[in-house]
Amino acid sequence: MINFVLRRLGQSAILLVIMSLLVFVGMYVVSDPVAVMAGEDATAADRAALAAAYGLDQPLPVQYLTFLANIVQGDFGTSFVYGRPVLDLIFERLPATLEVVFLAMVLGLAFGIPMGIFSGLNRRKPATRLISMITTIGYSIPNFWQALLFILVFAVWLRVLPATGRGPTTDFLGLQLSLFNAEGLRYMLLPAANLAVALICMQTRLARSGTQEVMYQDYMMFARAKGIAPRRLIGRHLLRNILIPIVTITALELGTLIAFSTVTETVFSWPGIGKLLLDSIYRSDRPVVVAYMILITLMFVLINLAADIIYAVLDPRIRYS
Amino acid sequence: MLLTIDRLSIAYELADGRELEAIKDFSLTLERGRIAGIVGQSGAGKSTIGKAVLGLLGENARISGGRILLEGEDIAGFSERQFGAIRGKRVGYIYQNPMTALNPVLSIGEQLIETIETHTDKRGTAARSYAVELLTGAEVSHPEERLTKYPHQLSGGLCQRIVFAIAIAAQPDLIIADEPTTALDVTVQKAVLGTLKRLAAQENIAIVLITHDMGVVSQMCDEVYVLLRGQLVERGPTMQIITAPQERYTQELMAAIPSVEQRRARFDVLDAFEETPGRQRGIDYLRAGTVALAHGDTMLAISNLSKTFTGEKGGAGFKALDSVGFAVRRGETFGIVGESGSGKSTIGRAILGLVHPDPGAIIALDGHPIGQENRQALSRKLQCIFQDPYASLNPRMDAGTNITYGIRAAGLVPRKHAQRLAEDLLEVVGLPRAAATKMPHAFSGGERQRIGIARALAYRPGLIFCDEPTSALDVTVQAEILNLMKELQDSLGLTLVFVSHDLAVVRQMCDSVIVMRAGRIVEEGPAEQVLTEPADPYTRQLLSAMPRFLRSAAAS
């Protein structure tokens, strides 16, 4: 197992290099930072000075090698736009994203799995049809539409929740989080719900289809024959057997939400990192984008590694050598 | 009266909208402390009755008539919740397919202890030690260690004993034992049956024993119900049924029981299977297969075969096979008998390349080490009938496709004939043609086993590794199938490696035999010799433990 993890991490190192190269080239073909940074009435000299100062006058391979050399020394670069170290920028915003994604994940799993199992077990109940309807509609309503509806209903009409922004935060292990105070939570509720809807729908459907397959297996029959409590039957025997796809999606979504939940962050003005990425791409802020992508790739690698380990825990027949 | 079944009828709805009446007007009565046996043809509906008592019939089953009274209360219409109060606590169930009955992702310990904690007031270490006690009672060695294992790490017999332990954990009023000893060697079987009998006698527990082993029936049951195609054909006290069967089917059944006392050329059959053109075509197909080759050459040679399963967390491995070696001659039937868990299936899995043996092992087929040949070519020389027939069927393919998919891919049968061939082969193993379109899960245990047999035969291979191929079959069907195999053997030189616990069958079928215990061969030789003049104490023990169905007793 330790070998397995080490090997994976070794592969990831290569991955990070490939990723940085891709992003480097990608940003290069997309837009020219000098053109974006220089003002409307910048002179040719202004542009040249700017390019020289950021090393943008060098050939791309040279720029890339310089970048790698800096990374090795722990320097991820300085934002073109903000003039600040990119890691500072990223880590300042990370807690806001992490907490809202965490809440969304909890909502997604807490509602999705029980609803899915219920539908799987009670195929013909009206409640099942209702769940199926709602989840279908839930994910066919585009995210941005949904966000606005949430704001309209809960903030504008009912006035029970704030429409935008992040509430007060409290210090938790050095992170600024609003998860641990009631007012802060109020601000988190709508964006988290907005992220959670798709998750709930996905988890419900995966759990439902898994249940419909597992429920009829001999071992489930025998487990029922043993007369164990329904809670245990479902919570242990059934759940363990339907979790693999759920874990897969949870892992992928976890990464995606942390990295790319730009729509939600934009509509609710949630000061997270997804927006930072989008803005940085649009402002041609290459250092931020590259550093961000390296971190995100690392995160995905770790999350997927964790998922792979969980597979083996869930199903003892899966073993990695 | 503890259990009364009154004119019960059960129907399964099939995928195409048709309905199958699995049970018609079946009645049964059972008092505490008594053991009722249900015998009958494979697919007759025995398991269906058992499941009905526990409310475990699938969604597509319907109780179309009759009542099931448990202590006077009609449970036929119970809800899932009401059944919850009965299951495990008042009625224990020993599931027919032990290898699929255990949850693959939960450890044995968890599955056993949760039952204990649900139904008794034992918790924590008390529950654990009771679990160990139960396993010991079920003749499971190293019970502590087994608790941490997962089902796929256990042999079929071990799984069956664990299922047994789970079913009796709460000392229910009624135990439904659906073929509880099919995967057990006779010594263990004796112990397990002994436990059951003791439960009935001492704890006043009623038992419904579903089995096809008449020896078991004669030893265990107070009363016997004989079932054929969903209908009760005869019921009566055990002795009466055995000694003086009234109905034709019962008589056939008794006649078909193989004897360990003497070896005959053929199993006695009284036309259990209908002779149809399809069946004939199927048999012709099988006969037309392999070119008859000279009998007697060594076909399969194995030497120094060891297998160590690596332990958890780098702990010491478990040596499932220890320097096993033997040779199988072409055209013979080579028997492997022995203790459950002694490594019989592992030998098969090693031959088939499903487990990698420890270094040093040599497995040669026709003089060439296996593994160098391509898979397709090998598939026509070497086939397998899996011990767990169900898990080895693709659940998303109907029975017909399961049987012919491989041979179609190998070009043994043109696509357009595949369906007909599948149906023919189903008839060969005694299933109706219509079964071809049913999905694997909708078959009875014995039917699944026969699908597995049909699939293996369809390749017309040179050698078949048969891992307890007929354990779930009643004697009439078993006799038909074993005769067929013998016939193919005679005419084509088919070689069989035959794993079985049924020593009578082994005696009938096998030319040579090895006896295994704890991963080693303890005795080997011609079947006649080993089974009549055993040299090894373990073999002797096996023979003496055999439940005997004494025809002589019947005569007297």
Added chain:
Amino acid sequence: MSAIKRLSGPSRIDPFLVPFRHYPAAIAGLVGICVFTLAAILAPLIAPQNPFDQGQLDIMNGLLPPMSEMMDGSVSLLGTDAVGRDILSAVLYGMRTSLLVAIVAVSIGMVVGVVLGLVAVMRGGWVDAVIMRAVDLTVSFPGVLLALMLLAVFGSGVDKVILALAIGIWAQNARMVRAVGLSEMKKDYIAAARIGGLGDLRIMFHFLLPNAISPVLVLMPMAISGAIVAEATLSFLGVGVPITEPSLGLLISNGNDYLLSGRWWISVVPGLVLVLMVLSINVVADRLRDHANPYLQARG
């Protein structure tokens, strides 16, 4: 075996329709899919206006509520948007783009993802490692940047959008299939198939695939609506389809700005069409999946 009774007469219905017998909702879904597809195909014939012909549009017709008379005297059934596009026509045309983009992107993403996932399971070892690291790479690559790159290098166009979306989809499917496949791979029926001498391809597609694909199919309708919305987002950001040829998603996201002020029709009409479309696909897909689930086959 016991007697088998026929409940219904010999079935004379098209085998394709068998799964839908007795399921009114699924039939409605099937009808829905047909209607939407037909409407999309026939859009040029049935739409009152060609919304892609800018010469036919006039901002003087902008923001008309449903059933309003336009400048030329014709009536706009479902109203118009800000630049005077007849919503009904726009939805009909937009559906074509959306359906094309979503279905092609999801199909490519699904096929590629599933196949690579299966290959990873079958081959294991370094093949598995390479495929899964490629997955890690693609899931961490931002779609917007990818779309921008394609736009910058190849120019704009529906094909680029499809490619950008498909790349996002394949990775998820590959991981899903691999995860489930790893479990399936250890089951005896695969062993039986190997002993049966079946080639890897057959084992992959006839044994592994049907037993591992279920979660992918579960997520498929979501992937379709997701692709429609993702395409809208890209278009909205200026890296998708041209705004003069709006897709369904782009119509919705444009109309979003008019929701607060009560001009609901601009986003609600295309939104409803999207919901209905996905709902149809969904009930049909659900039914087909249930039908393929051997344990649910009997109608019980």
Added chain:
Amino acid sequence: SAFAAGTANAETLRMAYGTAPVSADPYPYSDTQTGSLSEHVFEMLVGLDDTPLLATGWAWESDNAIVFNLREGVNFSSGAPFTARDVVYSMCRMMYRVDGRANVVTSALGPVTDVVAIDDHTVRFETTAPYPIITQKLKFLKILSAEAAGIAGDITFDRDGDCGIVDSYPSQADFDTGSAAIGTGPYIYESFQATGDANLLRNDNYWGELPEWDRVEIRSVPNNGARIAGLLAGDYDVVERPSAEDLQVIERDPNFAYSTVPGLQTIFIVLDTNADGAAGVTAADGSAPLADVRVRQALSMAIDRQAITERLFAGNATVANQFAPSYMPGAPKMPDLATDLDAAKALLAEAGYADGFELELNVPADRYTNGQLVAQAITQYWTRLGVKVILRTEPWSVFQTRRTEGQMGVFMYGWGHPQGAAQLISGAFAQRNDDLGLGAANYSSYDNPVFEDAMQAWAVEVDPARSNELVAQAMAQAVADLPGIPLYYNHELWAHRAGLQLVGGAEGRTVAMMVKSN
């Protein structure tokens, strides 16, 4: 109700910006919101409306030197008095390129050769040549405190901004944490976050009229719908830039109101008049249609500007008749531009393009209010004219890159600076002349001697009346030649809760000082 609770603390003003301010550092960032934010804290010598602010008056001493008299009795929020030394320090800091990066007016103040503190309250700016628009440019020089930077003694200006005090310049982080954000303005920072959220407290020692609000909370809500919803939900008192659409909601609801003021921004379309052809413009005969003034006039006449401002902006934009808002002080008086599709077709036919030609219209997707709608409207008009239009919208960064690389023959652009009517034409249509600061953004290949002479003369003219005359001349020529097509002038809009009075400026800054309760 929640609403009442939201306004209970009447002394706090909550404002939502449409874009996040980048930093509390006022120097490197020229965007409106960073400017708005820093205007609470920092002041300039010359006010945005050309009125005296920290300077009480100024006069040209010679063609090359202008002297400012500074206001007395002004203190920084740190308590230090404001003196001429602070002006010199601020100029140094403005000229200094951190990491090579120009500050807001580093380039524009390039002609300044020296800044001399004559006494504590007099300062002289010397320039290479006559540089009349320096007062315009000084509107962007936010005055920092030299003392706060720890600088004692006199400071000697040099043009690189080195001034011998480079090491004392505060970093951006120093501003963002508040330690360097010391100005003379009516507010001081309570906090600033990298996300662009800021809280401000009133500077009770402010020299001028004290603003009404004790405390100001600024949040950035880039999404239009969310911003207005935040207002409706009671999260904010004032939101900037509501869409024309959202005003409908505001109008209907008595709890809310909006304010509008004609803005500085002119939206126009640049045409590449190069006789060798323009990127993305193709005619069947391979000629260069845009080089023909009749074609350009036809394109202009095909556009119904009235329809655009009324339909797409609900009246919150003014039809343009030249390249600078006609309502700005000093703007030339120009006749309205004609709208006549038939005449336009005739002109096009006359120019030899009766069958039209093809052009690619480039528009940034995320830059201008209603930009995509306007672009579609233009596409409609030109399509009806018979020109085949391919509308290409893309993100600003991609747009800007391609534009800089000269890959666009026809593109939409917006320009708005509080720097007078000449700013746009001098930048977009004059020939490139870095010394005079002309033509930095000339992508139109426009080259008309009449226009060119007028611009060059204007660039060095110090007499305001004469300067206006030259601008009028140049503007008339540009409008006649149409190297670009003026479309409309944007208005600035704010929505707020009822009970507030808001007097915004044309530059569209959103500041607490302009909000009063009534």
